[in-house]
Amino acid sequence: MNGVHDLGGMENMGPIAPETDEPVFHERWESRVHALVVASPTRRNIDEGRHQRELIPGPKYLAMSYHEKWFTGLCDLLVKYGYATRDEIAAGRAAPGFKTETPVLTADVVGERLRRRGSYVRDAAPPKFAVGERVRTRNLNPHGHTRLPRYARGHVGVIVASHGAHVFPDTHAHGDDEDPQPLYTVRFMARDLWGETANPKDSVSLDLWEPYLERP
DSSP states (O other): OOSTTOTTOOTTSOOOOOOTTOOSOSSHHHHHHHHHHHHOTTOSOHHHHHHHHHTSOHHHHHHSOHHHHHHHHHHHHHHHTTSOOHHHHHHTSOOTTOOOOOOSSOGGGHHHHHHOOOOOEEOOSOOSSOTTOEEEEOOOOOSSOOSSOGGGTTOEEEEEEEEEEEOOHHHHTTTOOOOOEEEEEEEEEHHHHHOTTSOTTOEEEEEEEGGGEEOO
């Protein structure tokens, strides 16, 4: 998705300033938001959650902290799927006569759920490209979710690894089926991406799905 939500970020948005010894949560409310997202009945898949946060208007998105974005996306999904209304969320309580749902996550299974490792590896058609092959990223400008950064579109790189088939986020984020696609690691030289001012020894490696790629 283009704009401030682009996976690769945007230029002229200020320096990146990593926080020394950054805590997992800065405030207690952030841990509660994390717990709500994990326990929410709307948590159908990670791609849908990511795209819901991408729907936050750019100016608001840039003014929000990380967990404010999570909370906003969660509220939007709760309303979208009919689990709560805007008035109920604002009031912090259910409306009279609201039917109580069965929790999808109870306290006694939280530890096991968080330790469980999921996998997006799936079976699919054999890959079209081979390790060592040069490929060009397609110049896509989707309105929906994508894991192809805008700065890498339309550039040539070399496949350095093939990972089998994985769930394709571009369709999975929008309620469609998993649409498994071969996944590759593609290495791009920095100068091919950003021109002659880039260090000739630098490169960037991206994990990219097959529908993003074509032969040059």
